[in-house]
Amino acid sequence: GMENQTTPSSAHCVVLAYPAQGHLNPLLQFAKRLNHRGVKITLVSTHFFWKSISTKQLSLSSLTIESISDGYDDAGQEGAESLKVYLEKFWEVGPQTLNQLLHKLAESGCPADCVVYDSFLPWALDVAKDNGLVGAPFLTQSCAVNDIYFHAHKGLIKVPLSEEKYLLPGLVELEPCDMPSFISVYGSYPVVWQLVVDTFANIGKADWVLSNSVYELEEEVVDWMMKIWPLRTIGPTVPSMFLDKRLEDDKDYGISMFNPNNETCMKWLNVKPKASVVYVSFGSLAALSEEQMEELAWGLKDSNSHFLWVVRSSEEAKLPKGFVGSSEKALVVSWCPQLEVLSHDAVGCFVTHCGWNSTLEALSLGVPLIAMPQWTDQGTNAKHIVDVWKTGLKPLVDEKGIVRREAIEHCIREIMESERGKEIRNNAVKWRSLARNAVDDGGSSDKNIEEFVAKLKHS
Numbered sequence: 001g002m003e004n005q006t007t008p009s010s011a012h013c014v015v016l017a018y019p020a021q022g023h024l025n026p027l028l029q030f031a032k033r034l035n036h037r038g039v040k041i042t043l044v045s046t047h048f049f050w051k052s053i054s055t056k057q058l059s060l061s062s063l064t065i066e067s068i069s070d071g072y073d074d075a076g077q078e079g080a081e082s083l084k085v086y087l088e089k090f091w092e093v094g095p096q097t098l099n100q101l102l103h104k105l106a107e108s109g110c111p112a113d114c115v116v117y118d119s120f121l122p123w124a125l126d127v128a129k130d131n132g133l134v135g136a137p138f139l140t141q142s143c144a145v146n147d148i149y150f151h152a153h154k155g156l157i158k159v160p161l162s163e164e165k166y167l168l169p170g171l172v173e174l175e176p177c178d179m180p181s182f183i184s185v186y187g188s189y190p191v192v193w194q195l196v197v198d199t200f201a202n203i204g205k206a207d208w209v210l211s212n213s214v215y216e217l218e219e220e221v222v223d224w225m226m227k228i229w230p231l232r233t234i235g236p237t238v239p240s241m242f243l244d245k246r247l248e249d250d251k252d253y254g255i256s257m258f259n260p261n262n263e264t265c266m267k268w269l270n271v272k273p274k275a276s277v278v279y280v281s282f283g284s285l286a287a288l289s290e291e292q293m294e295e296l297a298w299g300l301k302d303s304n305s306h307f308l309w310v311v312r313s314s315e316e317a318k319l320p321k322g323f324v325g326s327s328e329k330a331l332v333v334s335w336c337p338q339l340e341v342l343s344h345d346a347v348g349c350f351v352t353h354c355g356w357n358s359t360l361e362a363l364s365l366g367v368p369l370i371a372m373p374q375w376t377d378q379g380t381n382a383k384h385i386v387d388v389w390k391t392g393l394k395p396l397v398d399e400k401g402i403v404r405r406e407a408i409e410h411c412i413r414e415i416m417e418s419e420r421g422k423e424i425r426n427n428a429v430k431w432r433s434l435a436r437n438a439v440d441d442g443g444s445s446d447k448n449i450e451e452f453v454a455k456l457k458h459s
């Protein structure tokens with residue numbers, strides 16, 4: 001390549017994120033860890049996505065931000081009449097604009113060596129290979145979930161689901177309710193279903209398959225996957241400042257689509273007793289039914305614990321009338337600094353939708369969980385939380401698909417007060433150190449990142 005004579009040659013990685021909070025977070029954190037090892041990073045997402053994030057946050061010390069187009073530069077996905085139409089346009093314009101970006105970088109004297117891309121955007125691998133670059137999909141969801149999608153891709157899991165039990169390599173026995181929702185309710189989300197299954201269409205060309213998971217969390221399935229792909233686990237992608245060892249250059253901990261009420265939350269938490277608060281959040285996308293929202297509200301109140309509840313502004317109207325302000329034990333905010341909250345001593349458990357980032361964050365910070373999965377991979381994550389890692393409970397879901405207030409209250413009391421809760425809390429502490437060790441010097445993920453960087457520099 002065109003070597004710069006004045007500086008020692010260092011590898012240059014383009015890191016491409018699908019435009020969503022739960023996808024940007026892990027790719028950004030991985031990019032920072034590469035950067036820490038001397039890899040130059042160009043972090044890429046769509047024009048609209050970057051525009052929708054306050055520019056202050058984009059002044060990330062040593063990463064360069066660039067964009068490609070999804071064909072909807074003014075409105076993003078909202079601008080398209082459906083997700084299907086959006087993705088079709090993105091699949092047409094995305095590869096062209098990524099290709100242009102790679103050419104621009106080469107012409108500027110700083111060519112990319114590698115494209116690490118969100119596995120939801122598999123065309124990026126074709127673009128990388130056409131340009132003679134190393135190509136590495138980044139799986140933003142668990143290996144278990146990808147195991148299921150891979151088997152569906154191979155036609156080995158039939159939809160709609162017809163079996164009572166599913167036994168896949170490296171996984172515990174799964175019931176239909178433990179399967180990703182795109183499969184169990186196939187027909188409702190055929191477009192997203194196609195998206196996740198297409199992850200595997202060209203994966204055979206990949207130089208690496210990177211996974212935001214931790215070897216110790218999913219040993220058997222990782223071992224199995226490593227036999228078919230050059231898979232490496234690199235997680236948890238939690239910013240180093242929340243782990244045991246902070247990287248010197250890790251100052252800003254993330255990019256947020258919403259404005260967190262940092263001060264309000266931390267001030268409120270600071271005066272609460274140790275492990276006395278229930279933290280409640282369903283992530284950046286999930287929408288609860290009004291009925292579920294009401295049951296949750298009263299379940300939290302009836303638990304008699306303090307609770308910090310994130311209700312995004314798009315969900316606010318579903319809160320029962322008069323609920324906000326009706327309890328001195330409650331703080332309801334529209335977004336919070338989740339990692340700071342989960343790290344706080346006052347937090348005793350986390351009522352979660354089991355998004356993969358939230359799951360990994362809670363595991364890494366040692367917080368017990370109450371699993372209320374809503375859709376996509378969350379049911380599979382919940383199954384692992386409850387039956388494999390044993391760091392949480394899943395309240396009963398009734399025949400209407402609603403978790404009733406009594407079930408929520410019961411789980412909170414179990415985790416916060418009971419003997420069984422003690423076991424769960426101890427397990428949470430155990431996984432906390434395993435997850436931290438993985439990214440610490442010489443840990444499983446640390447070694448994998450080192451190997452990836454070393455090979456990059458020599459390719």
Ligand code: UDP
Binds near residue numbers: 282284310338357
């Ligand atoms: N998050 C946050 N503040 C909140 C709620 C969520 O910072 O009030 C962050 C959380 O730490 C996580 C991400 O948003 O990194 C949500 O990702 P996840 O995979 O859990 O769920 P998704 O939003 O993709 O459904």
